[in-house]
Amino acid sequence: MTSSDNGFAGASILLIEDDPQAAGVLEPILISKGYSVTVARDGVEGLEKVRTNAPDLLLCDIDMPRLDGIEVCRNVKNDPTTRLIPVIMLTGFGDLENKIQALQAGADEFLNKPYNSLELFTRINSLLRMRYLNAQLDNAEDVLFSLARAIEAKDVYTQGHVERVSNFAVRLGAFMGLSEEEQDSLRKGGILHDIGKIGVPDHILNKAGPLTTEERMIIKLHPEQGARICEKLKSIRGAVPIIRHHHERMDGTGYPDRLTGDDIPLLARILTVVDIYDALTTTRSYRKCLPHEMAMELLWDETSKGWWDKDVVAQFTKMVSNSLSSTAVPAPS
């Protein structure tokens, strides 16, 4: 979909409507405005077409056989791959109960039957504009995520690290009862936490053996550089404190700001713990990987030295031992 002076002509609209007469009225009106229209005859067919066609916008009737419009909307909005598709519910005039349910399911707009074509196109275009802007934002995020993975690929010892840290951090956040929004920041922070390593030369990143003081200083710049790279993009703002503070220690001996205790943002304390665990359980240029039990022992040793948040480490220990006892062992590689 592209934006132009003519609005969003060419945008793909999926019309989910079981009444052939109603669909027969709406479809040609939409086509006459330049939209590319697909029709589904009920909710089940509609959801299939959402997944296969990835439309730019949904127009969805409410009362339908097999799966009603509210459920279609809920499914679309609960799936991370489709949740940004705008959904307009087609409702009867004064249909308050349905409108409340549709709002709870995440619907973006309503249109009352019979349709006023000016209102129809105004709403469609305003939602398509929002969709277009969201897509632009997604692209900007994707660029940063790709950059983070490209930096990881430069370091032969950290393959897959950011994905594992991101997944672990989200699991731990959920285990600790954090909100969806905080979990999303953990997901993004997990991928992006080392993005500032773009400024670190390859020979330092891949150096086998101890680093010189100067090399260590260069590496220690990466949290600030990473935060600077990411702070401009509003949609990842929640991850910026994670990126900046993922090398702080509870006793103030970390970097870059030497924060102590609760002054270190909770999400950064969470990411630090899973980051350390993953580093311990994978082979690095300076040492071989440790088995899970030894890694946990070392993590607790460092916690008692005052480096890591003991509550977070306790929650992590509980989560991992739950996983081990249910055989879903975390997968260090």
Ligand SMILES: [Fe+2]
């Ligand atoms: Fe780091």
